[in-house]
Amino acid sequence: MKKIIIPFAILTAALSLSSCRDFLTKSPETSFSPATFLSTKAELDLWANKFYNDLIPGAADLAEQNADDNCSGSSLSAIQRGTRNATSKSWDVNTWKPLRHINYLLENNKCQDPKVKEEYDGVAYFFRALFYYYKVRQYGDIPWYDHTIGSTDKEDLNKPRDPRGYVMLMVLRDLDKAYELLPAKWASDPVYHVSKDAALALKSRVALFEGTFRKYHAGTDYVPQDEQTFTVDGESVTVSSTWFLQQARDAAAQIVGTRELYTGNELKLATKDTDASYREYFILENAESNETILSRRYNVDLKVRHGIQFDYKNQKRSASIRFVNHYLQKDGKPIQERTGWETLGYYESFRNRDPRMAQTLHGPSFVMADVDAANAHPKEQLSWERNFNGYRVIKYISTTDHETATTSTSDFPVIRYAEVLLNYAEARAELGELTADDLKNTINVIRKRVGMNGLDAVPTTPDVLMAQYYPHAQGSQKAAILEVRRERTVELFCEGFRQWDLLRWGEGDLLTPKATGGFQGIYLTAAEIGTDIDLDKDGKADLYVYSGTKGTTTAPASNQIQLGSNFTLSEGTYGHLTYWAAEEYSWNPGRDYLWPIPADQRTATGYALTQNPGWDDGLDQ
Secondary structure, three states, X not given: OOOOOOOOHHHHHHOOOOOHHHHHHOOHHHHOOOOOOOOOHHHHHHHHHHHHHHHOOOHHHHHOOOOOOOEEOOOOOHHHHOOOOOOOOOOOHHHHHHHHHHHHHHHHOOOOOHHHHXXXXXXXXXXXXHHHHHHHHHHOOEOOXXXXXXXXXXXXXXXXXXXXXXXXXXXXXXXXXXXXXXXXXXXXXXXXXXXXXXXXXXXXXXXXXXXXXXXXXXXXXXXXXXXXXXXXXXXXXXXXHHHHHHHHHHHHHOOOOOOOOOOOOOOOOOOOOOOOHHHHHOOOOOOOOOOEEEEEOOEOOOOEOEOHHHHHHHOOOEEOHHHHOOOOEOOOOOHHHOOOHHHOOHHHHHOOEOOHHHHHEOOOOOEOOOOOOOOXXXXXXXXXXXXXXXXXXXXXXXXXXXXXXXXXXOOEEEEEHHHHHHHHHHHHHHOOOOXXXXXXXXXXXXXXXXXXXXXXXXXXXXXXXHHHHOOOOOOOOHHHHHHHHHHHHHHOOOOOOHHHHHHHOOOHHHHOHHHHOOEEEEEEOHHHOOOEEOOOOOOOOOEEEEOOOOOOOOOOHHHEXXXXXXXXXXXXXXXXXXXXXXXXXXXXXXXXXXXXXXHHHHHHOOOOOOXXXXXXXXXXX
């Protein structure tokens, strides 16, 4: 489905509205005939395109999230800086307009072809579920609207927030409806349309989020009561962390074993000795259709492009040593079992590791994806124009003609099979049900793609480093939970999951640099300071780090770093090259797991909207 902006004047005018209340009551049908519109497939397709544009994040929105402990750019997010506040306009028309579009379609779908009508109703249910999932994970309790609202519907306009448990129950019901109505595969461009598998995959994601959030926040102001009973359509349903985890498990189970991961070599990056299918998957110009369940399309002819590669260069996207330490050794053993692991330099840190490390970060053997007769796959020097701590991110980095702003045309996977496998494994582990067969069908499948050994049995002894990194993990299968988290961290890096994973796991303090001593990268010895450093052992100086007066160096100018307020070393005169060490923001566990409800919206509803725990918006109610 091509992403086409709806050309109705009313939608343009709606962008200027100042409140979600205004948009929810604004009639979008004023510029066309309600009696005839949404009666053909073409009209439904045009209307539904807005859902894709408004609710599926763009490539940059997902790949460039930098609010976590694993990856950062050259600026901090609001959640890391502690600048979120209740007076911001974070709940304006632009965040609510998709809901009215969705509900309007469901109420006014007049297509006479029953199959087409059902399919587009299914699309609407899918996107309403996605809309509310975004709302709940950010705000918690939220008003649920399953119909359009008129300007005189004061009760709806001033409606209090519904409990998150109820809203997430309705989200799963919408996804069940979407699954029933959507086709298994669309006749054209199937990977760019939501489908039955997309509904199941999203259900596994949503239910896993809510199940783990309730588990790891039970007994707090966020989840005062885990079990809640709601009546929907005359049916009494009791939801809980366990119930949501079971829903995640069952949804993912319907997909596990039905797809395969990409193992191609279209770009010829793989050689006899080096596999590169994981890296290649993320720079394919046309989305692969087996692992990919839903993708965003980028295409020169459609004039739809993104700028990930350009932004990664200019924002200096870099990974942390915490992230690097998640990678196992090539033999499947954790890195802490290697002698001297805490002081491994750049070159040694890449040796004998999970191949995904060198396919995700700029290692000593990194080459661009360019292929031409004269200079196939040119080697690129590790440049501090492109990173700030030595572990430059190269996931999504394609050919040199993608270097400038908005020139990248590689498709971007929004939902892929690997995530579903991990959702299933995590739900089973959190429920205490994970088996060796489950591992064989999930984590081992993911590791097999890159030639890594799998797990023969369910771990029973928690990995020491993972337990240190995730101190709040708990359950009868804690060791397995930690191993799933390791795999999820490695496999889904820079795909928009990490911030939300830390929030649902109760590990939110890791979002702030202060919690990890700043953003730490490669390890440098005291002897290397003030000397030329050949990071990749190719005989050329790659880096020069100095304190005080700069000496003589042959390293590129961009790779000459003076220690001071920005760059420091974790141990003073040696250690991990560190950024953001001076960041002072501290995590408030009683407040920061949710965003504040905007004060202007609380006032507009006569204080029917209550404030989230810990947030002071200056209002008396």
